[in-house]
Amino acid sequence: MSPVAPRLQVRSLDVRYHTARGSVQAVSGIDFDVRPGELVGLIGESGCGKTTTAMALLRLVQPPGRVHAGTALLDGVDLLALSGEQLRRARWSTVAFIPQGAQNSLNPVMRVGAQLVDVIRAHSRTRIAKSELAERTRECLTSVGLSSEVLGLYPHQLSGGMKQRVCIAMAVSLRPQLIIADEPTSALDVIVQRVVAQTLLRIKEELGVSIVLIGHDIGLMAQLADRVAVMYAGRIVEFGPTTEVFARPGHPYTRQLIEAVPALGRSTTTITGEGRMPDLRNPPNGCIFQGRCPEVTDLCRDTPPVAVHIGDDHLSHCHFNEPLEEVHDG
Numbered sequence: 001m002s003p004v005a006p007r008l009q010v011r012s013l014d015v016r017y018h019t020a021r022g023s024v025q026a027v028s029g030i031d032f033d034v035r036p037g038e039l040v041g042l043i044g045e046s047g048c049g050k051t052t053t054a055m056a057l058l059r060l061v062q063p064p065g066r067v068h069a070g071t072a073l074l075d076g077v078d079l080l081a082l083s084g085e086q087l088r089r090a091r092w093s094t095v096a097f098i099p100q101g102a103q104n105s106l107n108p109v110m111r112v113g114a115q116l117v118d119v120i121r122a123h124s125r126t127r128i129a130k131s132e133l134a135e136r137t138r139e140c141l142t143s144v145g146l147s148s149e150v151l152g153l154y155p156h157q158l159s160g161g162m163k164q165r166v167c168i169a170m171a172v173s174l175r176p177q178l179i180i181a182d183e184p185t186s187a188l189d190v191i192v193q194r195v196v197a198q199t200l201l202r203i204k205e206e207l208g209v210s211i212v213l214i215g216h217d218i219g220l221m222a223q224l225a226d227r228v229a230v231m232y233a234g235r236i237v238e239f240g241p242t243t244e245v246f247a248r249p250g251h252p253y254t255r256q257l258i259e260a261v262p263a264l265g266r267s268t269t270t271i272t273g274e275g276r277m278p279d280l281r282n283p284p285n286g287c288i289f290q291g292r293c294p295e296v297t298d299l300c301r302d303t304p305p306v307a308v309h310i311g312d313d314h315l316s317h318c319h320f321n322e323p324l325e326e327v328h329d330g
């Protein structure tokens with residue numbers, strides 16, 4: 001394991017949705033961490049719990065959802081234990097969020113500059129002089145590669161990619177330690193996706209911010225993430241350096257995901273594995289992936305696999321991985 005202390009450390013996070021038809025175990029005791037200035041990607045097919053994980057970290061899980069257990073330490077402070085007032089202060093200034101389709105959340109009748117000023121004023125802990133505000137808004141735009149002329153424009157005068165970069169500028173405006181971005185490039189065309197992706201890399205490198213990036217575009221994630229956590233049915237089944245995970249995937253689900261990477265020119269993934277994700281109201285005993293695994297055995301049906309180190313900093317949850325060293329299963 002690397003000696004770098006994590007900025008975010010998530011342990012045993014468990015989130016359920018209590019519906020009339022039973023309790024959906026959307027996130028089942030996951031562990032992961034994000035280091036300073038690192039981009040960690042959460043990948044997996046629709047319904048595996050990526051957004052629920054993000055919502056839990058932001059304390060935005062809505063009823064009937066509820067965080068049942070876990071901790072999420074950001075520089076030692078448990079986000080899941082903050083009071084309402086502490087939370088209000090932490091939003092934007094400590095943890096910022098770029099939601100899906102963020103560009104549509106810009107106010108159409110306000111100039112970009114005024115919207116940035118609003119965010120900084122509303123969430124700043126101290127009063128900021130007008131001259132400093134102007135300087136800060138310019139800096140924010142520069143950090144995402146936009147010129148200060150954009151401050152005077154309305155959202156409809158911007159392209160989709162520029163709007164998304166304005167949203168990233170808003171996210172960095174309070175200089176947070178952590179940004180959580182949920183599919184920030186979805187609904188953009190491929191060329192624009194690259195620009196937005198480059199913008200995320202730029203703020204990571206220039207501002208040292210840590211980023212949790214949610215997405216299902218495996219190709220894009222392979223280019224952006226320092227480490228990836230592969231989720232399946234509410235669990236992290238594999239976690240490790242991106243190059244390692246893609247070059248030497250340990251988990252059969254990761255292998256299926258990689259095989260499903262679309263051919264050049266297509267932008268969506270289809271999963272080739274047989275069968276559907278298990279019913280999360282009644283998950284199976286044993287390995288969560290047993291229903292889709294081509295290598296399933298009785299051991300998999302009876303006993304959940306523990307996390308094993310299969311490489312430097314690389315964990316996988318499969319009975320058939322060759323362990324370098326066994327670690328506690330979260």
Ligand SMILES: Nc1ncnc2c1ncn2[C@@H]1O[C@H](COP(=O)(O)OP(=O)(O)OP(=O)(O)O)[C@@H](O)[C@H]1O
Nearest residue numbers: 017019024026045046047048049050051052053280
């Ligand atoms: N409000 C809700 N009520 C009941 N179940 C829910 C609710 N929201 C999500 N779920 C369930 O929780 C599980 C995880 O959903 P989540 O949206 O976190 O997955 P995801 O990986 O982010 O999917 P997507 O990529 O489609 O956004 C799914 O089984 C989903 O059906």
